[in-house]
Structure formats: C-alpha cells, structure tokens
Amino acid sequence: MAALQLSPVAPREGCSSDVSEQNPIVGIGQSRRPDRARAMNFDYGNLFDALSSTIPSSILIVDENLIVLMANRNFLEKSRGTLDAVQGMNLQEVLPDAFRDIALDQQIREAIRTGKSVQRQKMTYRAPGISLRIYSYSVRRLQLDAHAARAALLVMDDITDLLSLSEEVRRTQLHLASIVESAGDLIISTDAGGTILSWNAAAEEATGYASQSTLGRPLAELIAEPQQAGVKSCYLEIDRIDQRLTAEWPVTCADGNVIPISWHLSPMRGIDGGTTGVVIVGRNLVEQREMEAQMQQAEKLAALGLVIGGIAHEIRSPLGVSSAAAQLLRRGVVEPKLLQECVEKVIGGINRASLIVDSLLRFVRPGRIQETTRVDVVEVLQSALLLVSSEAAPGTKVQWDTSQIQTAAHAEGVQNLLQLVMINLITNAFQAMSDGGELTVSVGVSKDILIEIHNTGPGIPEAQLTKVFDPFFTLRNDSRRSGLGLFVSHSIVQQHGGTITVRTSPSGGTTFSVRLPRAKSGSAGLPEAGYRHGGRPSPSRFGLPEIG
Numbered sequence: 001m002a003a004l005q006l007s008p009v010a011p012r013e014g015c016s017s018d019v020s021e022q023n024p025i026v027g028i029g030q031s032r033r034p035d036r037a038r039a040m041n042f043d044y045g046n047l048f049d050a051l052s053s054t055i056p057s058s059i060l061i062v063d064e065n066l067i068v069l070m071a072n073r074n075f076l077e078k079s080r081g082t083l084d085a086v087q088g089m090n091l092q093e094v095l096p097d098a099f100r101d102i103a104l105d106q107q108i109r110e111a112i113r114t115g116k117s118v119q120r121q122k123m124t125y126r127a128p129g130i131s132l133r134i135y136s137y138s139v140r141r142l143q144l145d146a147h148a149a150r151a152a153l154l155v156m157d158d159i160t161d162l163l164s165l166s167e168e169v170r171r172t173q174l175h176l177a178s179i180v181e182s183a184g185d186l187i188i189s190t191d192a193g194g195t196i197l198s199w200n201a202a203a204e205e206a207t208g209y210a211s212q213s214t215l216g217r218p219l220a221e222l223i224a225e226p227q228q229a230g231v232k233s234c235y236l237e238i239d240r241i242d243q244r245l246t247a248e249w250p251v252t253c254a255d256g257n258v259i260p261i262s263w264h265l266s267p268m269r270g271i272d273g274g275t276t277g278v279v280i281v282g283r284n285l286v287e288q289r290e291m292e293a294q295m296q297q298a299e300k301l302a303a304l305g306l307v308i309g310g311i312a313h314e315i316r317s318p319l320g321v322s323s324a325a326a327q328l329l330r331r332g333v334v335e336p337k338l339l340q341e342c343v344e345k346v347i348g349g350i351n352r353a354s355l356i357v358d359s360l361l362r363f364v365r366p367g368r369i370q371e372t373t374r375v376d377v378v379e380v381l382q383s384a385l386l387l388v389s390s391e392a393a394p395g396t397k398v399q400w401d402t403s404q405i406q407t408a409a410h411a412e413g414v415q416n417l418l419q420l421v422m423i424n425l426i427t428n429a430f431q432a433m434s435d436g437g438e439l440t441v442s443v444g445v446s447k448d449i450l451i452e453i454h455n456t457g458p459g460i461p462e463a464q465l466t467k468v469f470d471p472f473f474t475l476r477n478d479s480r481r482s483g484l485g486l487f488v489s490h491s492i493v494q495q496h497g498g499t500i501t502v503r504t505s506p507s508g509g510t511t512f513s514v515r516l517p518r519a520k521s522g523s524a525g526l527p528e529a530g531y532r533h534g535g536r537p538s539p540s541r542f543g544l545p546e547i548g
Helices: 034-039 044-054 073-079 097-101 104-114 160-182 201-207 225-236 286-330 336-364 377-391 415-432 462-467 485-495
Strands: 058-063 068-071 118-125 133-143 150-158 186-191 196-199 245-248 261-269 275-284 373-376 397-404 410-413 438-445 448-455 499-504 510-517
Touching (some): 058 073, 104 133, 104 150, 133 160, 286 336, 373 415, 377 415, 377 448, 410 510, 415 485, 415 510
Antiparallel strands (some): 058 150, 118 133, 186 196, 438 448, 448 510
16 A cells, blocks of 8 residues: 655644644644654654554545545455545545435534544445444544645444444343342342442332432341341351352341341352352242241141041040940949949040040140159060050061160159050051061160060051151051050150150061160169070060960
C-alpha cells in the first residue's frame, strides 16, 4: 500500500505544542516534542500507514470535498478493492448504497469545519444474500500540513458479532434473574463478610422485608438472636467450606414473628480460589412443621383408636366370662363344685381385667418399681417354661445355655412381674414356631443379668421390628391374641431399670434380649453339679420337662 505522505508540522503561533482537549484536532505529523522527533528523523507517514494497516478497523481519510485520500488494508479487503481504485474517488462512490441514507457527508464536513468529533454512531448494512451487519463509526478532524489543509479520519467497525454476544449475555442474565425471582425458595447472595447483595421475591414474601431494605445489611441482623453468633462464626470460617454448608437459622420477620428457615450456603470462588461471596438458598419450614404436627396428631389419634379398641376387646373377654358365671350364680346353683367354679370364674375375670388396666397404667406412668427382692432368674425361667409348655408344637426342642453363669443369677426386681415377662417371651417364641423348632434359653451374668430367648421361627419382617413393642401389635391372625404381651413386658423391664431388645435374621429366627440389674446384696454360688456347661440345667437340679 502506498504511504500517505504527511510531514511534521510546527505548532501555530501562540499555541502550545500539546493538542488541546478543547480543540480536538489530530495533527498527523505533530509531536509533543518536535525537536526530539526531528532528531530521530521520524517518517510519520510510514508510521501512520503501518498502524492503520494493523488496526482491525476500516479507516478512510477524506478531504473537505469528500475525496478519498487514503484507505487502510482492512477497508480494502472488506470492499474487495485496491488503493489505486479508491484514491481520488468520492466517498459516496466508495461506500455501499445503504450508507447513503445516513447524513455521513454532512457529519464529515461539520467535523472538518468545527473540529467537533462524531463518536460511535451506528449504521446498518444489508446486501443481497448477506445477513444484516451493524457498523459503528467515528469521525475526527485531521490537519494534514502546515498550510492548514484539513481532512477527516473516518473509522468504521463491524460490531454485529459484538452486539449479538452482548445481546446473548443480556438474555442469559435476564433468564438467570428470572429463575432466581421465580424460585419458590429464598435465594440471596452476600459478600465474603456476610453483607447482603441480592434478595429475591420469595425472600421478600417469606420475611416481609423489601429487597431495597435488606441490601447492604449484614445477614446476621435478620437472624433470630440465639443464632446470630452462629452466623457470624460461619462467615469467619467461610474460606474453609469446600462445598456446601447446611444450617437452620430462624429469621425474625418484619412483623416481629420468627420463622424457621433451613439454609444451604455455597461459597463463590474467584480466579485465585479465594471466596468472593456466598450464594444462600433457604427453605421456609413453616408449612413443613405444620404438616409434621398434623401428621403427628393423626398418628396419635390412630394409635389412640387402636389402643381403645384393643382395651375394649381385652376387657370384654374376662368380663364376659365373669358375667356368664354370675348369671349362673343368680339362678341359684346348688351343686358345690359348679358353685365353686363359677365363683373362681368371676374372680379370675375381674383379676384379669384388673391386670390389663394395671399394665396400661404402668406404661403411661413408667416409674421405677420401689419394692424389690432378690429374684432367681433361672427359677423364674423354669417356672415360666412349665406354665406355657402347652403352647409348644409337637417336635419342639428346648436348649438351655448357662455356660456363662459362674454364680447364682439373682436380679433385683419383683418376681411375679419378671415371671410375667418370661411367660410372654417364651409364649411368643412357641407361637412363632407353629410347626415345631428349637427354643434356646441362655443366661449370662456380668455387671447385669442377660437373658436371651431365641426361636427358629420365620423371623420378623424388618419393617415391623420397630413396632413389636407397640400396644396391640401382633403378626398372628388369632382373635385370642391381644398384642399386649410384648408391650407389657417392655414396660415391666423398663420399670425394673432394664432393657429389652429384639433382633431377627434374614434367614429366619428371632432373639429377644433382656438385661436386668443384678441384686444389690451378695449372691450365693450355685453348685457346679447342677450344670452341664454348654447344655441345659440338669433335671436333678431344675426338674425341667423334655418337650417334644
């Protein structure tokens, strides 16, 4: 490209060599230090040509008559022309027809005449088969030489892609802002120190605070008093949070009410990895807590209905027996044996109903039993087994394991109540083995008395394990079974200061474990001859039957 021959120009008389901000004239060849420039023998024309060729803008220099004096490489490449073809032509002949609709020529002449620049104006261009292009152009006056020859510098940039990118960024920002504002959860952002930077619509609705009233305030100010220290402490250690922190901080609303909010804090990282801010998503727990309360109330009502129904069923049975016996007595039974039997039925039914009521009272008022004695656990198990042996199916075997006993197994408690517990557990084990099986009873003595009763029945479904000690819960469809046995046993063991647990195996079999406190006073040793270690107590010691 032929260089535009421009030479240094001395400043006008009475003017500084600096280009005045009030007179924005670009003088090609002017220098703030002309002496130094002349000493370096600077060729300003070639310098300008080199610079304009490397600038990615399209540049034209036109004189006062709008004749093109120079065009840079970018303009020639886009217009598919040559410098020889462009130089000397009128600007209107060089630019596309679409540019003629704008007052570009008037703007250029005005800039040359007044020195007032035109900054970043827009014009559009559409050619056949080409999508719409948008250009930004600026016009600035040039002083060509010392004889005050003037021209204009026209700089044009294709900003179509830049505007498209800006529009895409703007749409993305609007989309993200719309997501934040439309979210049902509270979404806020803070700086690394906890100062609120944004507050979405859901936060406004939940707390009553308008967005403008919260911006710039510390988040800790909006948290209820007991938790403010925790919020401040969290922000002091925010750089140590790798991913997300979850916390429940109640918020004091604008009306003074306090609502529970579950917060999830996610730090925002800068290029250097440091924390630049925190995005916080909050979930209003008011509705959840209300729903939980409603569900708990519904569960209580359902349990109450079940308990009432079970109590009515349990009490009706012994009362029915007592009522039938009393009716016979009313008719004047004379035969002594029948008379005695009727009296026993009446008393037995009343006692059974009383026992059910007492058991329920112990459950609702589970105080520790005060009057206790030393109870021989092995004898209690012996007695219980004898009483319920009729419940065992044919072929059932009983295996005793007392290998862990080195001294007498004496528990602190009430013998009749502990016997009732063992009766219930052994009965439950026999009923679980309806086709026969093996019952294993083991006793161990350490700091406590440990009793384990294992059966080889089908086991208890995992989902039902937590319910086995609930009142009136049963897995058997037998109208004679009330579902109170394990419930009462659990209550009695707790009143003795012990524990009762259950475990089951996927392959079958269930084990109930009872821990009871040892007797307070010293225990007498059991004779070694009375035991077969690893087996069961010898019949000579306990007189236990062989079932099966």
